[in-house]
Amino acid sequence: NTTVQPGGAHQTAPSLDALTELVIQRILVGDDVAASKYFSGKPVDDPVREQQILDSVRASAVQLGIDPDSTAAFFRAQIEASKVVQRGLLAYWAAHPDKAPTSGPDLNVIREKLDALTTQLLAELVRVDDLRGSGLRCDISLAIANATGAAHHHLDLLHRRALHTASTATC
Numbered sequence: 001n002t003t004v005q006p007g008g009a010h011q012t013a014p015s016l017d018a019l020t021e022l023v024i025q026r027i028l029v030g031d032d033v034a035a036s037k038y039f040s041g042k043p044v045d046d047p048v049r050e051q052q053i054l055d056s057v058r059a060s061a062v063q064l065g066i067d068p069d070s071t072a073a074f075f076r077a078q079i080e081a082s083k084v085v086q087r088g089l090l091a092y093w094a095a096h097p098d099k100a101p102t103s104g105p106d107l108n109v110i111r112e113k114l115d116a117l118t119t120q121l122l123a124e125l126v127r128v129d130d131l132r133g134s135g136l137r138c139d140i141s142l143a144i145a146n147a148t149g150a151a152h153h154h155l156d157l158l159h160r161r162a163l164h165t166a167s168t169a170t171c
């Protein structure tokens, strides 16, 4: 997976593997969010928090020199993916209370984890910026990264569906 650059320098060909790893980590944090909301009874949707995230990533995108609209669209997809996980798990636990978690983490602590992932995701978006705009090459890289990542993390159907949702604004 290396290409020879003019001048002879070797550089790893860009892939979406590292971005996808972070996307999957964010999806898995959705399990913690769901557990927290199972106990607090808070709704899955928090429009105020979503707007804060989207405003913040737009500002970061400008600073980092990437497109704010496509950056916001990417994060909107990540938030939708978290909701796929949350709704799926909450419905499952409502139907099977014996399978529900016995304790839920603090939502504020989870949000700190999500904020840290946002910073890492933004850095990756900068790194793969050219690839994101490359059409079919991006689609193929994404398919490979998703298949590899889903297998590596043994994602079940719900989390694969979330990964699909999270991928709708990557390319």
Ligand SMILES: O=C(O)C(=O)C[C@]1(C(=O)O)C=C[C@@H](O)C=C1
Pocket (backbone or CB within 6 Å): 033, 044, 045, 046, 047, 049, 050, 053, 078, 079, 080, 082, 083, 107, 111, 114
């Ligand atoms: O922070 C929450 O309450 C979440 O549910 C997480 C999250 C997100 O993915 O960042 C998802 C849905 C909410 O509307 C807001 C934010």
